[in-house]
Amino acid sequence: MIPIVYYLALAVILFALGILGVLLRKNAIVVYMSLELMFNSANLVFITFANYFKVLDGQAMVIFAMTTAAAEVAIGLALMVMIFRVKGSIDIDQMNHLKG
Amino acid sequence: MSAGLVVFIILAVIAVAAAVAMLLSNNTLYSALYLIMNFIALAVIYLLLGAPFVALAQVTVYAGAIMILFLFVIMVLGAEKFSEKEPLKWQRPIAILLGLALVGEGVYALLNRVGTALVANPATAEMTDPKALGVLLYSKYSLPFEITSILLLASVVGVVVLTRGGKKEQKP
Numbered sequence: 001m002i003p004i005v006y007y008l009a010l011a012v013i014l015f016a017l018g019i020l021g022v023l024l025r026k027n028a029i030v031v032y033m034s035l036e037l038m039f040n041s042a043n044l045v046f047i048t049f050a051n052y053f054k055v056l057d058g059q060a061m062v063i064f065a066m067t068t069a070a071a072e073v074a075i076g077l078a079l080m081v082m083i084f085r086v087k088g089s090i091d092i093d094q095m096n097h098l099k100g
Numbered sequence: 101m102s103a104g105l106v107v108f109i110i111l112a113v114i115a116v117a118a119a120v121a122m123l124l125s126n127n128t129l130y131s132a133l134y135l136i137m138n139f140i141a142l143a144v145i146y147l148l149l150g151a152p153f154v155a156l157a158q159v160t161v162y163a164g165a166i167m168i169l170f171l172f173v174i175m176v177l178g179a180e181k182f183s184e185k186e187p188l189k190w191q192r193p194i195a196i197l198l199g200l201a202l203v204g205e206g207v208y209a210l211l212n213r214v215g216t217a218l219v220a221n222p223a224t225a226e227m228t229d230p231k232a233l234g235v236l237l238y239s240k241y242s243l244p245f246e247i248t249s250i251l252l253l254a255s256v257v258g259v260v261v262l263t264r265g266g267k268k269e270q271k272p
Contacts (some may be wrong), residue, residue: 001219002105004208008148009114010112012206014138016199017119023195029128029174033135037119037168040142043158049229051149051220056225056236062154063237067248071255073166078262084177093187 008049014041028083028090032076039069108148113115115141131169139163151221 014037021034043062050058084090118138139162146155200205226232237245 020199039143
């Protein structure tokens with residue numbers, strides 16, 4: 001049998017990689033994909049503990065998290081398209097027009 | 101070493117490697133494809149944990165719908181490559197350092213507080229039943245379910261409003 005700490009460690013590693021993606025990359029779409037990676041690592045923790053405690057609630061939570069992620073991606077990508085239309089680039093370092 | 105552990109290690113290596121490749125790839129399109137690979141590896145891990153419905157939802161919703169949306173937007177905007185030069189020179193090393201610190205801290209806390217004594221349960225019939233999950237969603241979680249549907253409706257309206265284009269209203 002597999003200890004649950006392995007699953008949790010995998011989730012930690014994926015979450016940290018997601019954070020590194022947000023911090024290191026300048027392409028806004030890759031930053032969004034890193035956010036998805038973090039969502040997924042959280043889902044992995046939910047599923048792991050649903051399995052460990054033998055309850056289905058964790059799986060239900062993952063369904064909700066997925067739906068929220070889908071809504072968030074749709075809005076985020078629409079924003080990206082609009083920013084690209086206005087500025088001609090999705091480099092996040094150039095999104096500084098609100099700077100005082 | 102049991103067969104399940106071997107499968108898990110292979111899947112974990114694939115998932116981490118795909119995530120690293122996503123971060124390092126210069127082409128946005130390849131990043132999206134690597135992320136799909138990561139999602140599918142995670143879906144198989146969900147199968148190992150006895151959650152087949154969530155695993156298939158992961159493949160259809162994440163690897164299917166969401167990533168196709170990403171690919172579509174990348175194609176529309178053009179997979180542009182711009183210089184990844186960072187204006188703040190000290191930011192990159194600090195980010196990598198802090199990321200590694202987070203991993204070390206998390207793994208240390210897990211090994212200390214959880215330990216390897218707790219093992220995952222083998223999949224049972226009532227835990228893997230999609231019908232039980234559906235009943236749970238429509239009974240105990242019916243209010244969050246409805247709120248989620250309103251959230252989806254709001255996002256649909258938001259996307260339509262955002263992408264309608266900045267055309268001025270033409271007077272008749």
